[in-house]
Amino acid sequence: MPEQLLFATEVFLNGLMAGVLYALVALGFVLIYKASGIFNFAQGVMALFAAMTLYGIMNGLVPFAHLINAIFGTEIHYFGWTVPALAAIILTVGVMILFSYLVQRFIFRYLVGQEPIILFMATIGLAYFLEGVGDLMWGSDIKTLEVGLPQGINETIDRVTFEAFGYGFFIDNLDIVASVVAAVLVLVLVLFAQYTKQGRAMRAVADDHQAALSVGVSLNFIWILVWSLAGFVALVAGIMWGAKSGVQFSLSLIALKALPVLMLGGFTSIPGAIVGGLIIGVGEKLFEFLIGQPYLGGATENWFAYMLALIFLLFRPQGLFGEKIIERV
């Protein structure tokens, strides 16, 4: 194979891996949007918060240490213990469930029936709030998350491709793990939605709030459930991205990466989120490689996804798999 094509293939594969991660974040959006009609802008910050919390619990950080020290003039930072990764993850899931309950109890309970755009703006406020709380709780320094995920180049793929084409592909172990985890997560979520009682109730709520309410589904419970699920997805996304590039503010920007994925795939479709994620992941990497880097001065990844989604939407306003938008007066 010619060299250029080999490079392109490598970029393509890496794009697929990145796309899986985008899809993972997008999934959290879709879950909440389907069940409650809330477009949750705070999803990215939730991922950041979850990753920070996981780090804090694992390393035995004292929550709000900086604030306490500033107010009382004390010097506390650590509890002095460390928690194994698995236990910390379970504890973090607990924190995210508590967070979901609080969000439901103190914010969205009062906003039921408001216009979608008001709900959207409320989640932007929530994003700011959560970001501030996260920074106050755990400090805003860059943290490295060590949960025992494999990292670095995958030797096997490198060797096999080198033998076959004379050029070893560079594929990160972490990306492979992330893809597998994302695939499993999606499968579990789909199974949960299709075959369990709660999953059925969730789909009923997504379909029609009032009808679901009238057959005895507790809206409150379902909303807390989907926010918890989204929190869990955020945690997984946070672990993956946190292991990749450190737990820091930029982690919350993955929400911005997931938005075009959603537009492309449609806000209401789980398969759409995955296909959209893959298209965007591959598209932006290939565009950067073929056009952006050589002709446009690079860093096109920032906007390519948005432009692609924008142009696509002009032809199909509901996205690839979204439900047809029907408007009535």
Place this chain on the structure above:
Amino acid sequence: MLYREAGDFSTTYPEDSQTFPIKFDRYRYYVVLFIAIFVIPFMINDYWVNSIFMPFLIYSIAAIGLNILVGYCGQVSLGTGAFMAVGAYACYKLMTAFPEVSMFIHVLLAGGITAAVGVLFGLPSLRIKGFYLAVATLAAQFFLVWMFNKVSWFYNYSASGQINAPERDTFGILITGPNTEAWATYLFCLFFTILSAVLARNLTRGAMGRQWMAIRDMDIAAEIIGVNPLKAKLTAFAVSSFFVGISGALFFAVYLGAVEVGEVFGITKSFLVLFMIIIGGLGSIFGCFAGAAFLVLLPVVLKVIGADMLGWPTDIVAHLNLVIVGGLIVVFLIAEPHGLAQLWRVAKEKLRLWPFPH
């Protein structure tokens, strides 16, 4: 008692439909204008201008622009930062290309150029609505910021990639550059703020504003009663971008003097202006001022209380600021979706009858 309209009779239609039909309101407005124009310039120094008055005036213009789009026409935009950048860069290119022309002209032209760009990015609004549109405006945000970073023509091939405002004057008084006087820059910004507010107020009361509001309330119904959605939406984008462009030009040329686009006009700026109009009040010109004042003053007040008086580290104060702003947004959306402007309206209603409510 204080605030009453008894004996306030309008005898002609223009009198009845003026902006401030109640005498007390009108005089209050004149007093505010008088103080702003003739008193404040003599009392301020560089600190006050740079930390409070100038950001307040400039953000007010941006908020008016965004409020026209979001509050009056119902098209949510998250691209305000990028449109401010367009205004800033347009102003920069004009300033360096035509050094002898007055700054007034440059700022207005920068607004005009931004309006054209705004219309271009407003085109998708004809097909896409709601969140999809909000996300689509993010395309403008990221693309434009990237473009200003990468295409060196925009920053005159300077090595740092920054743009720096050269010294320019209007009527012989320096407006930009390091050697300006506090009162001159203040009055320059004040002029544009008053201009924007009067213009916006009258536009929104007229036929155009009514069309925008019809589109906002229900676009299909508006179309059926004869509002042209193409015209209404695109004019909203154009007028909104015009004001945002002016504010961007002032922000760069008069306030900051030097700009690195990704830092100054990033997405946080878009959110900041959006927060201003949510807290101030969607669909209200007064709300733009209230929201801008609130969000400009809050960090200053927090800094004075937290960092200077209590001696907390500044990063904690900055995080607290985030928490408070985010929390306030949510509280306002729950308790008072029409923002500070509505609180003001309620207060006025109460004041009419005070102190004998029955």
